[in-house]
Amino acid sequence: MQILSVQNPKVKQWSLLLTKKGRDSQGKFIIEGTHLVQEALQSGVRLETLLYSIDKGLPAELEQLLPDRSICVGVSEEVLAKCSDTQTPQGVAAIAEKYGLASAGLLEHPQPLVVVLDGVQDPGNVGTIVRSADAAGATGIVLGRGTADLYNPKTVRATMGSLFHLPIVEADLDEVLPMAAYKGVRLVGTSLQAESTCYELDLRLPTWLIVGNEGSGVSPQVERHVTHRTIIPMHGKAESLNVAMATTVLLFEAARQRVF
Structure with missing residues (x-):
C-alpha cells in the first residue's frame, strides 16, 4: 500500500x-x-x-x-x-x-525504586528522567498532574526507547502516595533544609523519589506526603541542578548503594 x-x-x-x-x-x-x-x-x-x-x-x-x-x-x-x-x-x-498501566503493579514490587514526577512540564526533562530511570534499574515511574505528556513526540524521542522498557503510569499523587507509604515505602524529596545528603540516606530500602516542577519544585499538596528529605551536596558555585540532572544523580546513587 x-x-x-x-x-x-x-x-x-x-x-x-x-x-x-x-x-x-x-x-x-x-x-x-x-x-x-x-x-x-x-x-x-x-x-x-x-x-x-x-x-x-x-x-x-x-x-x-x-x-x-x-x-x-x-x-x-x-x-x-x-x-x-x-x-x-x-x-x-x-x-x-497508547497503553495505560495500573499503579497497583508498582506497589507490589518487593524492593521498589520508583520516580514520581509532580508537574515536570518540559517534555525533554520527562524523557531524560525516563531514560535515566531505565539506565539505573528503577522499577517504575509515576506521572502526576501537570507533568508533560509521555506520548508527546519530544518526550518519546528524549526517552530513546526507554519508555518501552519499564512501567510508567499516570496517577493522582494524593491517592497513590499514601498507598505507597502504607506499604512501607520511603517517599523521598529534596530540600535545602535536609539534614542528610543523598549519600547518607539509605536508598537500598523501598524508595519512591519525588521530583517537582522546573521552577517551583514539588507542590505543597504533594510535599506533605514526603516522609524523608535529602539534599544533593554541591561544591561549586551553581545554585541548583536541572530537575532531570538532579533525578539522575539520585537514581544512580540509589543504584550504587543497591548494586555495589
Whole structure:
C-alpha cells in the first residue's frame, strides 16, 4: 500500500497525533525514527501502522522484526513531514496504541525504586528522567498532574526507547502516595533544609523519589506526603541542578548503594 498525498484522510488522522488532543481522542501516538521503532518492536509494542519513505525503502533491521508486513505503508516525504514535528523526518514512523498501566503493579514490587514526577512540564526533562530511570534499574515511574505528556513526540524521542522498557503510569499523587507509604515505602524529596545528603540516606530500602516542577519544585499538596528529605551536596558555585540532572544523580546513587 502507498499513500502519496497529504490530503489523504489517513494522513490527516495521523497528523493529529502530534497534538495531545488528537492523541487522547484516538488513543494512539507516533513513534519516529528507525531506532525508536526498532525498540518498540523488540519490546513487544503493538504497532498499528508502519510508515516508511518510498524513496528510502523499509530499513532491513525493521523488516526482520515485523511479524506482519501488512501494516507497512509506503509514503512520500511530504506525508512523513506532515506526520513529524522534526525539521528533518527520519524516513520511518509508526502509529501505536497508547497503553495505560495500573499503579497497583508498582506497589507490589518487593524492593521498589520508583520516580514520581509532580508537574515536570518540559517534555525533554520527562524523557531524560525516563531514560535515566531505565539506565539505573528503577522499577517504575509515576506521572502526576501537570507533568508533560509521555506520548508527546519530544518526550518519546528524549526517552530513546526507554519508555518501552519499564512501567510508567499516570496517577493522582494524593491517592497513590499514601498507598505507597502504607506499604512501607520511603517517599523521598529534596530540600535545602535536609539534614542528610543523598549519600547518607539509605536508598537500598523501598524508595519512591519525588521530583517537582522546573521552577517551583514539588507542590505543597504533594510535599506533605514526603516522609524523608535529602539534599544533593554541591561544591561549586551553581545554585541548583536541572530537575532531570538532579533525578539522575539520585537514581544512580540509589543504584550504587543497591548494586555495589
